[in-house]
Amino acid sequence: MFVVVTGGAGFIGSHLVDTLGAQGNEVLVIDSLCAGKRETIARHIDDNKVRFVKKDLLGDGWQEKLDGADRLFHLAADPDVRQSAVNPDPTMQNNIMATYRVLEAMRMHDVPELVFTSTSTVYGDATIIPTPEDYTPLEPISVYGASKLACESLISAYCHSFGMKAWVFRFANIIGARSGHGVITDFIHKLKENPRELEILGDGKQTKSYLEVHECIAAMLYATGKARGTVNTFNIGSEDWIDVKSIAEIVTEEMHLPGTTFRFTGGERGWVGDVPKMQLSIEKIKGLRWKPQTGSRESVRIAVRDLLSGR
Incomplete structure (x- = not known):
């Protein structure tokens, strides 16, 4: 497949690029390097296994690179929950607005599938623990969590309006x-x-709940290959x-x-927006015959x- 990874030089993104490249996919990474590091994927670039475009999603000059892509993995985001309570604007811009621009670029360039990395913080202070995907009401207590929930809503709207498919993964603490x-x-x-x-x-x-990053990548790619609804939402975490x-x-x-x-x-x-107790139910992804090994x-x-x- 020809796959695009936004934020592919970051923590989770670079591990995803490792796996996608090893599987023989054609991989394009778009990253501003604001938080990511080119050296995390440099060996793939040097071996011509990965193409790299240094661009900010809030700017232009990257959209046309999506032509012909089969799937886009959207990991680029401002991940700092604590800082979102100090200065919300970077979170709003780099999460919500950047996601909107990605969806628009996908629409314009006919990219049919999106994989989005969301978060357990969309659940807020959940009263049901382990928390399942259909838990309501979703009441985030951090600006970061609210931004990710807004992104999920945008993704759902675009998929249903423009014939796309999406996989949304709500992560526990990935480390x-x-x-x-x-x-x-x-x-x-x-x-x-x-x-x-x-x-x-x-x-x-x-x-x-905490989960090692390689387990997270394995879960994402496994579920993406199995579930085929319009918008497929899964928790990923440990038990x-x-x-x-x-x-x-x-x-x-x-x-x-x-x-x-x-x-x-x-x-x-520990800080404003911190959720004192969090464990996600992973029964839904276990129904696809995946479970964490750690x-x-x-x-x-x-x-x-x-x-x-x-x-």
Whole structure:
């Protein structure tokens, strides 16, 4: 297939490009490199397995590159939940407006299929845990979550209006090599600066589901090949969860820092928009005969080791 990946030089995007290239697809990556790094996919570019276009989706000059594409994977986004409460505008522009422009370019250039990476934060403070895809009402408590839900609505409207098909994947916390943000990355950075004390936002009891990035990619591609509705929405995550204090303990173990003390800032939320408890129901994707091979604790340990090794 000829596939396009927006945000393909980013954390999840670069792992997706690895797999798509290995499968023999013709791959075009569009990335502004605002958050992504060219070196994550440089070997594919150098081997002529991937074409790379450095463009911002909010600008022009990339739309015509979609001609002839069979499927577009839209991963480009502003992923910072915390920052969206400080300065919402980049989230609105890079998530909602960029998605609208991608959909318009797909419409104009007859790209029939879209794969979109959404988030568990569209559910807000869900009262049903594990949370299924048909949970209502969807009431995000972060600007980031609201932006992703708005993108889902745009995608649904375009698919039904213009004959496209879409796969929307609502992720739990996806972690692993090349990740540039999140609790594990924050802990590692803080401990490198001060190995004696680790500040933990909130009370450390925030409990969530985590999944290693390779498992996430496998789930996405598996479900995309199986489900054939107009808009196919799936949760992707592990079948268990882990609290923040336990993550801190794993990070200090892997960094060989047995004497580190933990200092909690207090409160059930680590920041504005933080969801204290999150676990997604993955019964729907399990119905397609896919299930994760690792749980949250194992995923965290793998991610910590990969990040510390610089993989």
